[in-house]
Amino acid sequence: MAGVPAAVHDRPGGPPGSEPLALYARMWLIRAFEEKVSELYAKGAIKGLLHLGIGQEGVAVGAASALRPDDVVFGTHRSHSHALAKGADPVRLLAEIAGRATGYGGGRGGSMHIAVPEVGFVTATGVVGGNIPLALGAAYASVVLGVDRLALAFFGDGAGQTGAFHESLNIASLWRLPVVFVCENNGYAEFTPLSTHTTVERLATHAATYGIPAETVDGNDVLAVRDAVAAAAEAARGGGPRFVEALTYRLRGHYEGDPAKYRELSELAEWRAKDPLTAFRVRLEADGVLEPGGATATAIEAAARERIDAAAQESLAGPTPTPPDVVRHVYAP
Amino acid sequence: MAQTRYIDAIRGALEDEMTADPAVCLLGEDITLGGPFGATTGLVQRFGEWRVRNTPISEATVVGLAIGAATVGLRPVVEVMFLDFITLAMDQLVNHAAKLRYMTAGALEVPLTIRAQFGATGGFGAQHSQSLEAWFAHVPGLRVLAPSTPADAYAGLRAAIRSDDPVLYLEHRGLYWQRGERDDSAADNPWRARVRRSGTDTAILAWSRMVPAALEAAERLATDGLNVEVVDLRSLSPLDLETIVASARRTRRVAVVHEAVTTGGLGAEVAAAISEAAWHELAAPVARIGAPFAPPPAGPELEAAFVPSVERIVAAVRDLVDRGVAASFAPGA
Amino acid sequence: MALPPLPPPRLVRQLRTMLRIRRFEEALIDLAGSHDVGHFHVYVGQEATGVPALDLLEPGDVSYTSHRNHGHLIARGVDPAAMLAEILGRATGTNRGKGGTLHLASATHGFPTTSSSVGGLIPIAVGSAFAFRELGTGRVSAALFGDGALEEGAWHESANIAALRRLPVVFLVENNSLEALGQKANEYPSSTLAAPRLADLARPFGIPVAVVDGTDAGGVHAAMSEAIERARSLEGPSFIEAQTVRWPGSRPLWPQLVTGPTDLAMAWDPSRIGDEHRAWHERQDGVLRFAREILAAGAASTDEMLAFDREARDEMAAAVRFALDSPYPEPEEALRDVFA
Numbered sequence A: 001m002a003g004v005p006a007a008v009h010d011r012p013g014g015p016p017g018s019e020p021l022a023l024y025a026r027m028w029l030i031r032a033f034e035e036k037v038s039e040l041y042a043k044g045a046i047k048g049l050l051h052l053g054i055g056q057e058g059v060a061v062g063a064a065s066a067l068r069p070d071d072v073v074f075g076t077h078r079s080h081s082h083a084l085a086k087g088a089d090p091v092r093l094l095a096e097i098a099g100r101a102t103g104y105g106g107g108r109g110g111s112m113h114i115a116v117p118e119v120g121f122v123t124a125t126g127v128v129g130g131n132i133p134l135a136l137g138a139a140y141a142s143v144v145l146g147v148d149r150l151a152l153a154f155f156g157d158g159a160g161q162t163g164a165f166h167e168s169l170n171i172a173s174l175w176r177l178p179v180v181f182v183c184e185n186n187g188y189a190e191f192t193p194l195s196t197h198t199t200v201e202r203l204a205t206h207a208a209t210y211g212i213p214a215e216t217v218d219g220n221d222v223l224a225v226r227d228a229v230a231a232a233a234e235a236a237r238g239g240g241p242r243f244v245e246a247l248t249y250r251l252r253g254h255y256e257g258d259p260a261k262y263r264e265l266s267e268l269a270e271w272r273a274k275d276p277l278t279a280f281r282v283r284l285e286a287d288g289v290l291e292p293g294g295a296t297a298t299a300i301e302a303a304a305r306e307r308i309d310a311a312a313q314e315s316l317a318g319p320t321p322t323p324p325d326v327v328r329h330v331y332a333p
Numbered sequence B: 001m002a003q004t005r006y007i008d009a010i011r012g013a014l015e016d017e018m019t020a021d022p023a024v025c026l027l028g029e030d031i032t033l034g035g036p037f038g039a040t041t042g043l044v045q046r047f048g049e050w051r052v053r054n055t056p057i058s059e060a061t062v063v064g065l066a067i068g069a070a071t072v073g074l075r076p077v078v079e080v081m082f083l084d085f086i087t088l089a090m091d092q093l094v095n096h097a098a099k100l101r102y103m104t105a106g107a108l109e110v111p112l113t114i115r116a117q118f119g120a121t122g123g124f125g126a127q128h129s130q131s132l133e134a135w136f137a138h139v140p141g142l143r144v145l146a147p148s149t150p151a152d153a154y155a156g157l158r159a160a161i162r163s164d165d166p167v168l169y170l171e172h173r174g175l176y177w178q179r180g181e182r183d184d185s186a187a188d189n190p191w192r193a194r195v196r197r198s199g200t201d202t203a204i205l206a207w208s209r210m211v212p213a214a215l216e217a218a219e220r221l222a223t224d225g226l227n228v229e230v231v232d233l234r235s236l237s238p239l240d241l242e243t244i245v246a247s248a249r250r251t252r253r254v255a256v257v258h259e260a261v262t263t264g265g266l267g268a269e270v271a272a273a274i275s276e277a278a279w280h281e282l283a284a285p286v287a288r289i290g291a292p293f294a295p296p297p298a299g300p301e302l303e304a305a306f307v308p309s310v311e312r313i314v315a316a317v318r319d320l321v322d323r324g325v326a327a328s329f330a331p332g333a
Numbered sequence C: 001m002a003l004p005p006l007p008p009p010r011l012v013r014q015l016r017t018m019l020r021i022r023r024f025e026e027a028l029i030d031l032a033g034s035h036d037v038g039h040f041h042v043y044v045g046q047e048a049t050g051v052p053a054l055d056l057l058e059p060g061d062v063s064y065t066s067h068r069n070h071g072h073l074i075a076r077g078v079d080p081a082a083m084l085a086e087i088l089g090r091a092t093g094t095n096r097g098k099g100g101t102l103h104l105a106s107a108t109h110g111f112p113t114t115s116s117s118v119g120g121l122i123p124i125a126v127g128s129a130f131a132f133r134e135l136g137t138g139r140v141s142a143a144l145f146g147d148g149a150l151e152e153g154a155w156h157e158s159a160n161i162a163a164l165r166r167l168p169v170v171f172l173v174e175n176n177s178l179e180a181l182g183q184k185a186n187e188y189p190s191s192t193l194a195a196p197r198l199a200d201l202a203r204p205f206g207i208p209v210a211v212v213d214g215t216d217a218g219g220v221h222a223a224m225s226e227a228i229e230r231a232r233s234l235e236g237p238s239f240i241e242a243q244t245v246r247w248p249g250s251r252p253l254w255p256q257l258v259t260g261p262t263d264l265a266m267a268w269d270p271s272r273i274g275d276e277h278r279a280w281h282e283r284q285d286g287v288l289r290f291a292r293e294i295l296a297a298g299a300a301s302t303d304e305m306l307a308f309d310r311e312a313r314d315e316m317a318a319a320v321r322f323a324l325d326s327p328y329p330e331p332e333e334a335l336r337d338v339f340a
Helices: A020-043 A057-065 A080-086 A090-097 A131-145 A157-161 A163-175 A204-209 A222-239 A265-272 A276-286 A295-316 A323-327 B006-020 B043-051 B059-071 B083-097 B133-137 B150-162 B210-222 B241-251 B266-281 B300-306 B310-323 C008-032 C047-054 C070-075 C080-087 C121-135 C147-151 C153-164 C217-232 C278-284 C286-296 C302-325 C331-335
Strands: A072-074 A121-123 A151-156 A179-185 A214-218 A242-247 B002-005 B024-028 B052-054 B075-080 B113-118 B143-145 B167-172 B179-182 B194-197 B202-206 B228-232 B235-237 B254-261 B287-291 C062-064 C141-146 C169-178 C209-213 C238-245
Touching: A020 A057, A020 A080, A020 A090, A020 A222, A020 A276, A020 A295, A057 A080, A057 A151, A057 A179, A057 A222, A057 A242, A057 A276, A072 A131, A080 A090, A080 A121, A090 A295, A121 A131, A121 B059, A131 A151, A131 A163, A131 A179, A131 B043, A131 B059, A151 A157, A157 A163, A157 A179, A157 C153, A163 A179, A163 A204, A163 B059, A163 C153, A179 A222, A204 A214, A204 A242, A214 A222, A222 A242, A222 A276, A276 A295, B002 B006, B002 B150, B006 B024, B006 B043, B006 B075, B006 B150, B006 B167, B006 B179, B024 B043, B024 B059, B043 B052, B059 B075, B059 B083, B075 B083, B083 B113, B083 B167, B113 B150, B133 B143, B133 B167, B133 B235, B133 B254, B133 B266, B143 B150, B150 B167, B150 B179, B194 B210, B194 B241, B202 B210, B202 B241, B202 B310, B210 B228, B210 B254, B210 B310, B228 B241, B241 B254, B241 B266, B254 B266, B254 B310, B266 B287, B287 B310, B300 C331, C008 C047, C008 C070, C008 C080, C008 C286, C008 C302, C047 C070, C047 C141, C047 C169, C047 C217, C047 C238, C047 C286, C062 C121, C070 C080, C080 C302, C121 C141, C121 C153, C121 C169, C141 C147, C147 C153, C147 C169, C153 C169, C169 C217, C209 C217, C217 C238, C217 C286, C238 C278, C278 C286, C286 C302
Parallel strands: A072 A121, A072 A151, A151 A179, A179 A242, A214 A242, B024 B052, B024 B075, B075 B113, B113 B167, B143 B167, B202 B228, B202 B254, B254 B287, C062 C141, C141 C169, C169 C238, C209 C238
Antiparallel strands: B002 B179, B143 B235, B194 B228
């Protein structure tokens, strides 16, 4: 592309879908999805406990775009974006969140327990830090089975205080497992700012304790995240674990319905101004990938919203499970 | 038929499974040295240090790692050194292993086996001696086996590993050195109970170390002309209600014996199931003989008073036969 | 290489305590040869850590220990006879026969409990420190554990909270895994922890660390007194790693007197040291080292030390007899103390 330094955007030989416009489109898909979920929840069309990733799309998309399709990802309670970034189908995802029989879990798992193993998103979990050992296990399996398959664990800053986090860093380092730890440090563990949870506000510090190379990046810069995770992934294939800490912010409450009174409005405003979608568009315009005036950008957003609107209609029209479904899938058939 | 020790049968099962299936791996503390009792002696020399892997003292993460590995194609067997320490891994076992299949409508399965030894022997005290099987039989999605003979130890462990569900396989360390016949050709379903001694006057239902105690009680009662049936449950989840209820109907008097404390123990579940199915055929309430409602004491005499004895079993059967009462149950008894 | 800067009578008392611990453990090992004692862990080789460190605690300070607890309890004045009785499950034991070696406790001596699940005591010790801070008592909580406990997540969670709230807790880690089996040169200190140095596990939390030779009583004293001072002034936790070589007799699954009964005279008569276990007797045995230092400082004579040793052996022989003569508890004891 004329006038744009190749190193800025493109990763020669990078995975498909890692090109800038594809990233932008994927981020919009996620934003549209999460906003739709929020809207449906507010209307009462979706029930349950939801944690939305609005504002953190840069991390989800940046990280997932740096992986191969068969690399596996383990997520958190806030993982709609991770699943979508890895290639989940919005229809089935929304159906699961809405408790439909056509959802990924047949309505049994709900928002926090999404599993789409066919695209490498193995599972999310509702237990803080609970997915980190799972990712280690997948990495261990890669070694035993002799396959070149990486595992990536997403987790938040709150997980950094859990015992499992410490144990996992230790074991991953000891065994030189092919795992990438990606910390979405949004400064809050539920309702509590990180500073009141720990004296160690940069979780990358803990990686260093166990000799795991770590990088801290601006989580709202999708390209920075992509490049950091790509470098980490490359190194982790055979070179032992790596750690990427992405500094970001969630623009909604901890859960849908959380008035988030524990946050200063000025802080929220400050981070809104750093919205990853806006920031990326501005960057792409400045680099001539998107034309100023935004026709393409607008079209991308519109296409995303249209697709999600259709997905919502389709999902909500899906059948609801019936009582006998309660006891299916408890054990192997 | 070959005579073998219970612990050697366990090792044999591990070895045979690991030979037959390269996905079977062992994880645990000190297992490359054989573990504290020698269950895994020699295996690392045969299968290498990735398939027989020593772990740090990090039960939560090791179990979680095994779960994650299971979701992507391994068939791990975790050794938890003492059943008491499974408490450190409760989140992973209960919130993850037991529920991933369900929450994902079968997209994920967790073919995990956890081996743990238990029992009040040697005066090891309250944190090394508990019988906790009732907790796990109470968790939908988990399976629980508790073999009492070398033959069942072998067959049960192989079945546990073959199972696509997470299985808690409970070894009683008081049985480790017991010898018994190992007949691999016997077509016996380890998930069903087994009548060890046919009888007509009373049935004693037991598992693990209480099976030999029940058999001895039956021998003593035989000298008084009583023909006592002994049923080894073997599988605690699922319970083989068909065999249990048939035995209750046939003998009309039942005593359930377990080393776990009586209150809230699995004997209560068995008793309730029998009373629902066979109330009108019973000549007495179902008696439960278990440990008193106290932590396992360390002192040898106290420990001996804590574990249900052959004498107590005999007395309980006498109460059923002579007076038609389940006098074994008393608060704190 | 120095003694704690304390008056000679106090140093002599520390020596006597070390000898008492050593003879206790040897008596127990001997007893296990003829009686069913159950499994146990001995403190041989670590006396020069526990004694000077715990001597700095005051009544009202609490210390939580783990399976390797005999030395700790004796160091804070618990009666060895009651301890042995407990190990043998007698009614006269510290826990009335219900705890055994793994749960020896004496609240009056500042040992609320021993926890035998590795790492299990750490959050509890932090909890006591939390209470001390809230109540403003000026008391200190000491968590006594080994290198293995640092593998448990509970360590990480506890260290985080202790540092965050500046709790008056001292983490005294007795690393007896120097020259551990399986350790490779220039690699991790143990095969089960990826941190190059154990102290690196505390530093990220901003917890001050000290690494000392566990046979250097003076070094242990210095580190511990600084840590206690910091705790009492509510500046927060400290992490002390005291390093020792594991006593060869603690390598087998059951402790064995592989280096022979301690020959105190080896401290001043090198001709008594044979080639077998030379390193142990010359350098690694903290009790012999302390004895040498006491002699060099003129705080006691060889005759006095031999007399102390004899008294220690006599005391432990009497403790054995007491324990063996003590009755077992009645069966009803098994049901007491379950609830209030």
